[in-house]
Each structure stands twice: as C-alpha cells, then as structure tokens.
Amino acid sequence: MTSIAKPRIEKHLLRNKLGLTLRDYEGGMSTLCAGCGHDSVTAALVRAFYELDLEPHTAAKVSGIGCSSKTTAYFLGQSHGVNAVHGRMPSIATGAAAANGNLHYVGVSGDGDSLSIGLGQFCHAIRRNLNMLYVVENNGVYGLTKGQFSAAADYGSKSKRGEPNPHTPIDPVKLALTLGATFVARSFSGDKEQLVPLIKAAVMHKGFALIDVISPCVTFNDHAGSTKSYAHTYEYYHRAVHTDYIQPSEEIKAEYKKGEVMEVELHDGSVIALKKVDDDLNPRDRGEVLAYLSHHEAQSEVVTGLLYIDEEKQDMNARNKLPPAPLNTLPYERLSPGAATLADLQKAYC
Amino acid sequence: MNVVSETAAGTRVNDFVIKIATVNGTGSASANTLLMKTVFRMGVPVVGKNLFPSNIQGLPTWYEIRITKDGYQARTGAVDLAVAMNADTYDQDLEKTSPGGYLIYDSSWPRPELLSREDVNVIGVPLASMINERFDTARTRVLMKNMAYVGAVAALIELDMDVIHGLVTETFGESKKHLIDANMEAIDLGFRYVQENYACPLPIRVEQMDKTDGYIMMDGNTAAALGCLYAGATFGAWYPITPSTSLMDAFKAFCERYRVDAETGEHNYCIIQAEDELASIGMVIGAGWNGARAFTPTSGPGISLMSEFIGFAYYGEVPAVIFNVQRTGPSTGLPTRTQQSDILLCAYASHGDTKHILLFPADPEECFEMAVEAFELAEWFQTPVFVISDIDIGMNDWMVPKLKWDDDWKPNRGKILDTEQLEKIDKFYRYLDVDGDGVPYRTLPGVHPKGAYFTRGSGHDKYGLYTENSDKYQDVLDRIAMKFEGARARVPAPVIRKAAKKTRWGVISVGSSHGPVIEAVDRLAAEDIHLDYLRVRGFPFHDEIEKFVAAHDAVFVVEQNRDGQLKSLIVNETNADKAKLKPILWYSGKVPDCRFVVNGIKTQLGEEKMSRGKAQGS
Numbered sequence: 012m013t014s015i016a017k018p019r020i021e022k023h024l025l026r027n028k029l030g031l032t033l034r035d036y037e038g039g040m041s042t043l044c045a046g047c048g049h050d051s052v053t054a055a056l057v058r059a060f061y062e063l064d065l066e067p068h069t070a071a072k073v074s075g076i077g078c079s080s081k082t083t084a085y086f087l088g089q090s091h092g093v094n095a096v097h098g099r100m101p102s103i104a105t106g107a108a109a110a111n112g113n114l115h116y117v118g119v120s121g122d123g124d125s126l127s128i129g130l131g132q133f134c135h136a137i138r139r140n141l142n143m144l145y146v147v148e149n150n151g152v153y154g155l156t157k158g159q160f161s162a163a164a165d166y167g168s169k170s171k172r173g174e175p176n177p178h179t180p181i182d183p184v185k186l187a188l189t190l191g192a193t194f195v196a197r198s199f200s201g202d203k204e205q206l207v208p209l210i211k212a213a214v215m216h217k218g219f220a221l222i223d224v225i226s227p228c229v230t231f232n233d234h235a236g237s238t239k240s241y242a243h244t245y246e247y248y249h250r251a252v253h254t255d256y257i258q259p260s261e262e263i264k265a266e267y268k269k270g271e272v273m274e275v276e277l278h279d280g281s282v283i284a285l286k287k288v289d290d291d292l293n294p295r296d297r298g299e300v301l302a303y304l305s306h307h308e309a310q311s312e313v314v315t316g317l318l319y320i321d322e323e324k325q326d327m328n329a330r331n332k333l334p335p336a337p338l339n340t341l342p343y344e345r346l347s348p349g350a351a352t353l354a355d356l357q358k359a360y361c
Numbered sequence: 362m363n364v365v366s367e368t369a370a371g372t373r374v375n376d377f378v379i380k381i382a383t384v385n386g387t388g389s390a391s392a393n394t395l396l397m398k399t400v401f402r403m404g405v406p407v408v409g410k411n412l413f414p415s416n417i418q419g420l421p422t423w424y425e426i427r428i429t430k431d432g433y434q435a436r437t438g439a440v441d442l443a444v445a446m447n448a449d450t451y452d453q454d455l456e457k458t459s460p461g462g463y464l465i466y467d468s469s470w471p472r473p474e475l476l477s478r479e480d481v482n483v484i485g486v487p488l489a490s491m492i493n494e495r496f497d498t499a500r501t502r503v504l505m506k507n508m509a510y511v512g513a514v515a516a517l518i519e520l521d522m523d524v525i526h527g528l529v530t531e532t533f534g535e536s537k538k539h540l541i542d543a544n545m546e547a548i549d550l551g552f553r554y555v556q557e558n559y560a561c562p563l564p565i566r567v568e569q570m571d572k573t574d575g576y577i578m579m580d581g582n583t584a585a586a587l588g589c590l591y592a593g594a595t596f597g598a599w600y601p602i603t604p605s606t607s608l609m610d611a612f613k614a615f616c617e618r619y620r621v622d623a624e625t626g627e628h629n630y631c632i633i634q635a636e637d638e639l640a641s642i643g644m645v646i647g648a649g650w651n652g653a654r655a656f657t658p659t660s661g662p663g664i665s666l667m668s669e670f671i672g673f674a675y676y677g678e679v680p681a682v683i684f685n686v687q688r689t690g691p692s693t694g695l696p697t698r699t700q701q702s703d704i705l706l707c708a709y710a711s712h713g714d715t716k717h718i719l720l721f722p723a724d725p726e727e728c729f730e731m732a733v734e735a736f737e738l739a740e741w742f743q744t745p746v747f748v749i750s751d752i753d754i755g756m757n758d759w760m761v762p763k764l765k766w767d768d769d770w771k772p773n774r775g776k777i778l779d780t781e782q783l784e785k786i787d788k789f790y791r792y793l794d795v796d797g798d799g800v801p802y803r804t805l806p807g808v809h810p811k812g813a814y815f816t817r818g819s820g821h822d823k824y825g826l827y828t829e830n831s832d833k834y835q836d837v838l839d840r841i842a843m844k845f846e847g848a849r850a851r852v853p854a855p856v857i858r859k860a861a862k863k864t865r866w867g868v869i870s871v872g873s874s875h876g877p878v879i880e881a882v883d884r885l886a887a888e889d890i891h892l893d894y895l896r897v898r899g900f901p902f903h904d905e906i907e908k909f910v911a912a913h914d915a916v917f918v919v920e921q922n923r924d925g926q927l928k929s930l931i932v933n934e935t936n937a938d939k940a941k942l943k944p945i946l947w948y949s950g951k952v953p954d955c956r957f958v959v960n961g962i963k964t965q966l967g968e969e970k971m972s973r974g975k976a977q978g979s
Contacts, residue, residue: 068808071651083815088813096643102641106645106647106649111653111806338631348591354763360578
C-alpha cells in the first residue's frame with residue numbers, strides 16, 4: 012500500500028489538447044496491495060482519458076463492491092462517481108445513462124462483483140446495449156474476503172492452499188458474445204500497450220463495451236498452479252488482434268499492409284484499426300469468435316484484443332427514443348401537460 | 362353480534378349492494394364497469410370492489426357494486442342482489458345473499474337447489490339459451506351473456522337505458538356501430554325477459570340524484586401515474602408485480618399521449634422494465650443521482666428485494682420515489698388480496714439505522730396529490746420516499762372529486778448547485794451542512810469539474826471522503842437523522858374529525874381503512890357512542906398524533922394487518938401512552954366493511970365497562 016502523497020509538480024508534464032496533464036485525470040491514492048494488477052488498469056484508464064482529450068467531468072464512474080470497485084476513487088478525481096452495492100452497478104449505470112446519455116460512463120467491476128452476485132445485472136445491461144465502458148478486473152478470486160475462488164476461476168486452478176477448483180468457470184467474454192454484446196475485448200493488466208487503445212475505443216463505442224482484463228491478485232492468486240497468475244498469463248498470452256484507436260482529427264500514421272487491417276468507424280468519426288494476427292478470426296462474426304476462443308482455450312491460451320465489434324446496433328437510449336437533450340435538463344414546461352389537459356382527460360373517468 | 366343490518370327488507374332506494382359472481386377470464390369486467398358507471402351517471406354515489414384470484418382464467422371472481430346515496434366508500438357486507446353467473450359458486454352465492462335479498466341465475470339449466478332458501482327471491486333468466494340462439498361464436502356468446510345480465514339487472518333496479526346506451530357507444534366508438542348494436546341487443550334480451558316475467562322494478566332500485574357532479578371514478582394506480590406525470594417524473598423502472606403493474610401501465614399510456622414530441626417522435630421520458638426489483642430500484646437511484654425525477658411502483662415482495670439499495674439511497678442521500686401497492690403477505694401471500702402489512706417494512710427498510718419518509722393516501726385523489734408531494738420531498742430531503750397504498754385503493758375504481766392542477770405550480774428540485782453557483786464557490790463538499798437544516802447541497806454529473814464528488818455506501822465524512830473514523834462517521838449519521846426530523850413538519854398532516862359530542866374515546870386509522878372507519882364512526886354516533894377520529898397521512902409523525910392520544914382515555918387503532926403495525930410505529934416513534942392504544946385489526950385479505958370496526962369498538966368498550974364495574978365492585 013502506498014502511503015506517501017504524490018507531490019504535484021506539473022511544470023514539465025506534457026499537456027493534451029485541452030491543456031491538461033495526466034495528473035488532471037488521476038484520483039485519490041490507491042489502497043490496494045503493492046503490485047496489484049488493478050492499479051495498472053487504473054493507470055491505463057487515466058492515460059486513455061488523457062489521450063482522448065476528454066474533459067474529466069464529462070465522465071461518470073460507477074462500480075460495485077470489491078477491490079476492483081474501489082478503484083473508481085483512484086482515477087478521474089474531477090468526475091462524479093458512485094460506489095454502489097455489490098453486483099448492482101449496472102442498474103445504477105442504466106438509470107444514470109437514461110437521465111443523461113451525454114456522459115462517458117465508466118464501470119469498473121470484478122469477477123466476483125460481475126459474475127456471481129451481479130451476474131443478472133451484467134447480462135441485462137448487455138442485452139440493453141447500455142452505452143458504457145464496462146471493465147471486469149478479473150483475478151479469479153475474492154480478495155477483500157481473503158482468497159475464496161470466484162466464478163471466473165478456471166476448473167482445476169489451484170487456490171493458495173493448493174486446493175483445485177472443482178467448478179467450471181463463467182467466462183465474461185463468451186457470455187457477452189452470446190448475449191449480443193456490441194464490443195467485446197480481453198486484455199491483461201500487464202499489457203498497457205494493448206489496454207490503453209482498447210479503453211479509448213471502448214469509451215468512444217456507442218453501446219456496451221466489455222473489456223475483461225486479466226488482473227492478477229498478488230496476494231491471493233499469484234502462485235504456481237493458478238491460471239490467473241502473472242506467470243501463467245505471460246506464458247499463455249496470445250494477442251489475437253492488435254488494436255489502434257485513431258481520433259477523428261488524426262491521420263492514420265501506422266504502416267499497415269493492405270488487406271491485413273480492418274477499419275471500423277465509430278459514431279463520432281473516430282476509427283478503430285484492427286490488425287489480426289490470425290486469419291481465422293473475424294471480429295464481425297460472433298460464431299467465428301466463439302469458435303476461435305474455444306480452440307485456443309483448449310491450449311490454455313489467454314486470447315486478447317478487441318475480439319468482436321458491432322457499431323450498427325442501437326444503444327439503450329436510442330431504443331428508448333430519448334431526445335438529444337438529456338432528460339435531466341428538460342424544462343418542466345415540456346413535461347407537464349397542464350391543467351386544461353388534466354380536466355379534459357378525466358372525461359373518460361366520468 | 363351483528364350490529365349492522367344485513368337485511369334488504371323493504372324499499373331501499375339508492376342504498377343497496379349488488380354482487381356479481383363470474384368466472385375469471387370471461388370478460389365480465391366490462392359488464393360490471395358498465396353497471397357501475399350507469400349508476401354513477403345517474404348521479405348516485407357508487408363503490409366498486411373487485412375480488413379476483415391470482416389466475417388468468419377459470420377461477421371464481423366477484424365484483425361488488427354498492428349504491429350509496431350517502432356517499433360512503435366502504436363495503437357493507439350485505440348482498441341485496443346476487444348475480445350468480447358461476448355454477449361452481451352457486452352454493453356460496455346463495456348462502457351469502459342477505460335475508461330478503463334477490464338472486465339472479467342462468468335458468469337455461471334449471472337449478473332447483475337454488476330455491477332452498479325461503480328468504481331469498483330467486484330470479485331465473487335463461488341467459489345462455491337466449492344468447493346462443495342469437496349469437497354465433499363461443500367467445501361472442503360468453504361476452505354477450507355478460508351484457509344480457511346487465512340488461513336483466515337494469516330492468517330489476519330501474520337503470521336508465523339511455524345512459525347505458527351512451528356508455529356502450531363511448532366504449533366502442535361511433536364508428537363501430539355493429540358492436541354497439543350487438544351489445545345493445547344482448548342487453549335488451551336480458552332486459553325484456555325480466556320485464557316480461559318479473560315484477561319490475563324491485564323494491565331495491567336506483568333513482569336519479571345529482572350527487573356525482575364534479576366527481577370521477579378512478580383507481581389509485583391511474584391517479585398515482587397522473588401524479589408522476591404532473592410532478593415531472595421522467596424516469597420509471599419496474600418489475601411486473603400485482604398489484605402495482607397497472608400504475609406503470611397507466612404512466613406509460615399517459616406518456617405516450619403527452620410526452621412524445623409530435624415532430625421528432627422523441628420521448629421525454631424513459632421507462633425500463635427491469636430484470637428484477639434489485640435492478641429497478643438501482644435504476645431509479647442511478648437516475649435520481651443524475652437529476653431525473655425517478656420512481657418505481659412495486660408491492661411488498663419487491664420492497665424486500667429492494668431493501669439493500671434503499672439503505673444505499675438513504676445513506677448516500679439519493680432521491681427516489683417508491684410506490685408500494687400493498688398486497689397480502691407474508692411471502693407470496695395472497696397476491697390479489699389487500700392488506701396494510703408493509704408499514705413497518707417501509708418505515709425501517711434496509712439494514713443499519715434507517716428511517717424513511719412515508720405517505721399514506723386513503724383514496725385515488727390522495728394518490729395523485731401524494732405522488733406529486735413524494736417527488737418534492739424526495740428531492741428536497743435527498744432520500745427515498747414511499748407512497749403506500751394497497752390493492753383496494755390501487756386497483757378499484759373510487760368516486761373521488763375531479764383531480765385539479767395549478768398551472769403556476771413548479772417543481773422544487775431541492776438544493777442542486779448549477780454551473781454558475783459552482784463557479785462562485787471556492788470548494789464544494791457534498792455532505793456539508795451549510796444551512797444548518799441537515800440538508801446538504803448536491804451537484805449533478807457533467808455540470809462542472811468543481812462539483813465532482815463520490816457517492817458511496819461505505820463510511821464517509823462530511824466532505825464526502827471515505828472514512829473509518831468513528832466521530833466523522835457518526836457526524837454524518839447524526840446529520841441524516843436531523844434531516845429526517847425536518848421532514849416531520851413537511852409530510853401531509855393528519856386529518857382530524859371531531860365527534861359531535863365531547864368524548865374520551867378516539868380512533869386512529871390509515872389509508873384504505875378510512876372508508877370503514879368513517880362509516881363505523883357514523884353508525885356508532887347514531888347509537889350515542891361518540892369518537893374523535895384521526896387519520897395518519899405521513900411519517901415521521903406530526904405532533905398531533907401524540908396529542909390526540911393524550912387527549913383521550915382510549916384510542917382504537919384500526920388497520921389491516923395481524924400485528925398492529927401502525928400501533929407499533931406510534932408506540933415506537935412517539936411518547937403516546939401504549940396502554941391507551943387498542944388494536945382493531947382486519948387481515949383476511951378481503952376489502953373490509955365497517956362491521957369489524959363497529960363490533961371491535963363495541964366489544965372493547967364493553968370490556969372496558971365490565972372491568973370498570975369490577976373495579977368499582979371490588
């Protein structure tokens with residue numbers, strides 16, 4: 012646990028297009044264990060928002076309960092945040108997004124929060140294509156209650172005391188694919204190079220964007236025999252898709268060979284460039300992605316990258332025909348039908 | 362001891378009860394509504410009570426129409442005219458008919474056993490034979506048979522056929538003349554048969570009055586939905602549950618009419634059918650946190666599921682409006698029957714020290730007014746507010762004064778700092794008691810970087826920061842209690858009705874128990890037993906409640922649950938003398954009539970007299 016406050020020396024820091032430094036996107040001090048994967052995800056979120064040139068207060072953070080859920084206090088200190096009850100962050104995000112769809116909703120959850128107590132809400136937020144970034148910081152274990160297996164723990168993966176997990180896991184990525192999610196990615200807290208552009212793309216995607224981040228628990232699940240340890244993840248790491256996020260004003264600078272890159276244009280005009288490692292993966296075809304995942308998982312591989320994207324499906328607010336002006340800004344005059352209408356409509360009740 | 366007359370002896374113009382027994386799913390609701398509305402349009406006050414099963418089709422259902430020239434709101438327990446349309450319940454329908462009363466049945470299949478009671482006049486009408494002869498398909502025949510009994514009843518109690526014709530025309534619309542004609546023909550078949558074969562009208566009958574001008578017939582869920590519409594609610598989330606479903610159905614229907622932009626088709630509202638009540642309340646809290654007026658309608662089981670989040674909203678200070686249309690518990694209970702058994706559940710919903718603002722409407726008019734008030738209170742005090750009705754209020758049509766609205770009314774959104782205000786202040790702290798009233802200022806996401814704060818259910822200090830420091834934690838908890846104190850004077854005041862004569866006895870009731878109590882108090886007054894009456898309308902309790910108890914020797918607390926929950930809440934939350942509070946309870950699930958109140962009070966007064974006698978004698 013870090014206990015020394017960071018000095019604010021901003022003079023020499025780089026500034027983004029808004030003139031803000033990375034520090035403007037940071038939050039409170041982390042109280043997680045030193046070396047926790049979650050702190051790397053927090054840093055990637057800070058970097059992504061900084062690079063997106065977004066005003067910090069246009070984001071709203073939501074989370075549930077658990078180590079991962081605590082992290083919303085550690086980034087975007089100038090944004091509102093809700094640390095809700097266990098597993099119920101998606102419902103808070105749903106109501107908040109309905110009230111104002113113009114904010115960037117960032118949900119941070121864990122495998123305990125999302126795949127057990129919150130599995131229902133997680134699934135239904137996907138069904139509704141709620142416009143938010145939903146990060147699952149996945150370590151296969153309950154940290155705050157000291158090391159119980161989570162529903163994401165792999166079959167046979169060993170606990171710190173050496174007991175193998177007797178149950179089959181719930182895989183948020185495959186689950187999201189079957190539920191019709193419109194942006195499905197997996198990454199690793201130790202791969203910032205991959206994670207930052209993924210977060211940027213997910214924030215700008217109009218719809219539910221899941222990033223399942225393998226984020227090892229150094230205290231309870233980083234031992235030999237665990238399939239969610241740093242060592243295991245590095246050993247079986249498989250980058251299936253390389254993702255670049257290009258903002259609307261930017262030119263595509265990277266050198267891509269024709270045919271090997273798939274460009275996906277997002278609603279705001281930005282572009283995601285997907286460079287596949289393998290030919291047998293089509294991020295536009297759910298069935299293919301599921302087959303690809305099954306094939307590589309059989310070899311214990313951790314498949315990462317932006318695995319599936321669909322920019323066509325309407326998000327929840329569009330499905331509900333919500334106006335561009337947020338509901339929370341509508342003046343009362345537009346909401347009340349007035350006294351004359353009340354008198355008139357009651358004729359049907361006489 | 363039956364102190365209320367159950368006999369339909371003699372002529373009783375505009376003062377009798379019709380009870381219609383049918384099979385669930387046969388479309389009888391429209392026939393029954395037609396009968397009730399006809400009486401209403403003839404200017405005669407009327408009460409309609411639906412007793413229905415938790416079933417889609419096949420189980421027995423009853424509809425009771427009380428014609429009441431005095432404008433009472435409760436049942437009487439009498440059945441002066443039974444319309445027995447369900448052969449499965451003939452036995453009980455005959456048994457329940459009051460001595461001297463009448464019973465109509467379908468004599469297409471003669472049932473001599475229905476003649477077993479000499480004190481009931483049985484009227485056979487060959488409804489099925491007449492209808493089958495004239496109409497073809499099975500479904501049409503079922504529906505038209507309902508219309509035929511409307512005609513039979515109309516002839517017997519002298520309903521105005523022009524009024525019936527007018528209502529049928531309104532139901533189908535002028536363009537559907539064939540439907541109007543068919544329905545009127547069925548009504549006429551029943552009407553003519555009865556006129557030709559029986560002496561009409563009966564001594565119990567309806568005569569034109571002018572006592573319904575300025576009134577409507579509306580159910581409480583519809584009225585509450587209108588309250589949400591006029592309060593400016595823009596967000597509703599819900600999970601289907603009887604008996605609150607019709608509240609959201611009504612809100613949706615009103616929004617589709619009045620909240621859709623004519624040019625763009627955009628919705629100035631959002632309704633989400635959630636996956637469960639755990640989610641519906643979460644969505645409401647999310648929307649409330651983000652500055653939309655948000656609500657959820659539910660019933661007891663839903664409140665149980667929502668409780669964790671309710672505590673979050675209480676401690677995180679997020680406005681939310683919850684309508685609890687109570688049904689019969691515990692557990693699944695009798696899902697289509699009524700009770701007032703969630704009073705304590707709502708008052709203290711969630712773990713830890715929590716207390717909530719409760720509003721208790723007694724009829725649909727108050728459902729409308731209190732729905733509006735609930736949003737005002739929720740946003741002012743930044744806390745969940747409950748509007749607690751029940752099946753009787755929520756789903757039955759009540760005769761209430763026309764709802765009124767003042768176009769000058771503006772919602773008070775409470776203490777929300779806007780961009781300009783945030784620019785001016787040096788630093789914003791979410792949970793700081795700036796004004797000394799316990800109510801802090803809040804900000805909405807996305808408005809200004811200075812407004813950012815963190816809402817959490819974990820321990821926090823007055824600056825909104827995480828804390829495990831006892832003093833800082835306690836400081837916030839005490840301020841929230843102070844806020845609750847502030848609500849005491851803001852919730853609707855109790856309504857007190859003084860007896861005509863000075864008395865040492867009083868009655869306290871709440872919600873839909875009002876109807877039976879008012880009638881009981883009148884009946885007892887006629888027997889020279891006088892009672893002052895106080896109806897509770899809000900929690901935290903006004904001081905008047907404690908004063909009322911202090912001013913009487915005995916106070917009867919009338920409510921619809923087994924454990925005397927209102928009484929418990931009064932004992933717990935006021936300094937009222939517990940020994941003075943005498944419970945009068947009804948918890949059968951059926952909509953009560955005044956007899957349990959009359960009998961209960963008389964019994965207890967008798968006991969009191971006896972114990973006094975003993976005390977004097979010893």
